[in-house]
Amino acid sequence: MTRAMTDSGHRPLLDFHLESIQFLDESGAWLANRPGFASDNWLLKAYRYMVLCRVFDHKAVALQRTGQLGTFPSALGQEAFGVAIGLALHKDDVFVPYYRDHGAHLLRSGANAMANLLLYWGGDESASSHGPPQDFPVCVPIATQVTHAAGAAAALKIKGREQLVMVTIGDGGTSKGDFFESLNVAGVWQLPLIILVNNNQYAISVPREKQCAAASLAQKAIGAGVHGVQVDGNDVLAITQAINEARVRANDHKGATLIEAITYRLGDHTTADDASRYRCQQEVKQAWLKEPIKRLQSLLLDLKIWDGEQEKALLESCAASVESQVQHYLQTPAASPQSMFDHLYADWPEAMNEQLDRLADKLERIDGGS
Numbered sequence: 362m363t364r365a366m367t368d369s370g371h372r373p374l375l376d377f378h379l380e381s382i383q384f385l386d387e388s389g390a391w392l393a394n395r396p397g398f399a400s401d402n403w404l405l406k407a408y409r410y411m412v413l414c415r416v417f418d419h420k421a422v423a424l425q426r427t428g429q430l431g432t433f434p435s436a437l438g439q440e441a442f443g444v445a446i447g448l449a450l451h452k453d454d455v456f457v458p459y460y461r462d463h464g465a466h467l468l469r470s471g472a473n474a475m476a477n478l479l480l481y482w483g484g485d486e487s488a489s490s491h492g493p494p495q496d497f498p499v500c501v502p503i504a505t506q507v508t509h510a511a512g513a514a515a516a517l518k519i520k521g522r523e524q525l526v527m528v529t530i531g532d533g534g535t536s537k538g539d540f541f542e543s544l545n546v547a548g549v550w551q552l553p554l555i556i557l558v559n560n561n562q563y564a565i566s567v568p569r570e571k572q573c574a575a576a577s578l579a580q581k582a583i584g585a586g587v588h589g590v591q592v593d594g595n596d597v598l599a600i601t602q603a604i605n606e607a608r609v610r611a612n613d614h615k616g617a618t619l620i621e622a623i624t625y626r627l628g629d630h631t632t633a634d635d636a637s638r639y640r641c642q643q644e645v646k647q648a649w650l651k652e653p654i655k656r657l658q659s660l661l662l663d664l665k666i667w668d669g670e671q672e673k674a675l676l677e678s679c680a681a682s683v684e685s686q687v688q689h690y691l692q693t694p695a696a697s698p699q700s701m702f703d704h705l706y707a708d709w710p711e712a713m714n715e716q717l718d719r720l721a722d723k724l725e726r727i728d729g730g731s
């Protein structure tokens with residue numbers, strides 16, 4: 362028997378490896394050296410905004426339940442994800458958000474961020490984009506925002522600008538063609554783009570393991586020649602570190618980064634959902650043990666930069682600012698149904714007239730019937 366006949370013909374081709382980032386364990390203890398950006402003030406700011414995000418979220422759900430808000434997608438348990446974005450992005454970066462980024466908006470959209478979020482989820486399209494002018498509106502269609510973000514990053518690159526584009530998407534969204542096409546072009550064109558995945562384990566009722574057979578979502582980057590990394594999404598430090606590293610890579614003209622943040626959606630998908638129909642209480646109970654706010658609070662207490670008095674004062678001030686923003690929202694006159702068309706196009710396409718006419722007919726019938 363010749364040597365060639367025993368050889369199966371298989372040779373190693375390429376080796377890939379993927380890293381994950383985590384600084385804090387579930388109890389808030391250090392797993393790695395404290396990163397340079399995480400001063401006491403930074404940690405306190407992150408904590409305050411994460412708590413504000415939770416108080417706001419709770420109120421928004423209550424408003425929907427009492428008929429004072431439209432459908433609302435809670436970010437319960439994903440506060441570190443949004444707040445890390447808000448803290449890590451620079452003012453002139455371009456943020457292309459999906460619909461579960463309330464924490465980021467709190468930091469990015471100024472004093473009336475909460476009232477604007479409520480207006481938007483109350484049906485007022487004029488509030489769909491309320492951050493810096495270059496930011497994109499909240500995107501509800503799944504994954505289309507990644508194509509827009511890749512386009513914006515390409516435009517910035519062509520113009521020779523140093524700005525960065527950050528787009529967010531859920532785990533389910535990474536199964537869509539729009540996501541893969543954008544990731545591909547981000548690799549080919551070496552775009553200054555961060556794609557940040559909120560892997561909260563569910564796409565409505567579809568669990569992560571039924572969504573994708575790969576061991577991680579971060580490894581989708583490899584197929585596109587893009588840098589990928591997974592982070593503990595309940596660790597605000599880990600997400601921030603990954604964003605900071607992605608910024609350095611983009612500034613060094615090394616292209617895009619795909620970050621998969623492992624979180625857990627502690628609430629329903631939206632107020633139109635009932636998660637108890639497709640997942641067990643035991644699983645949710647386990648997830649509460651890993652939630653991001655408690656672990657950061659434990660760290661602050663350990664560092665002796667936080668105490669019970671400060672906690673009480675924070676909860677009171679969050680409740681007061683949420684309440685005042687709710688009043689602002691409730692006292693703003695409702696937008697007319699027609700106004701939803703006002704914020705879609707720079708130049709009105711004639712073809713849209715038919716939809717405007719149909720809406721006018723419908724409203725006439727409703728008014729006529731009342």
Ligand SMILES: Cc1ncc(C[n+]2csc(CCOP(=O)(O)OP(=O)(O)O)c2C)c(N)n1
Binds near residue numbers: 502630
């Ligand atoms: C193009 C498109 N298809 C379907 C939907 C309906 N839809 C709304 S949310 C959602 C699941 C998204 O899950 P995931 O991407 O994991 O994000 P999450 O909501 O969990 O944050 C779907 C299918 C939609 N909004 N847009």
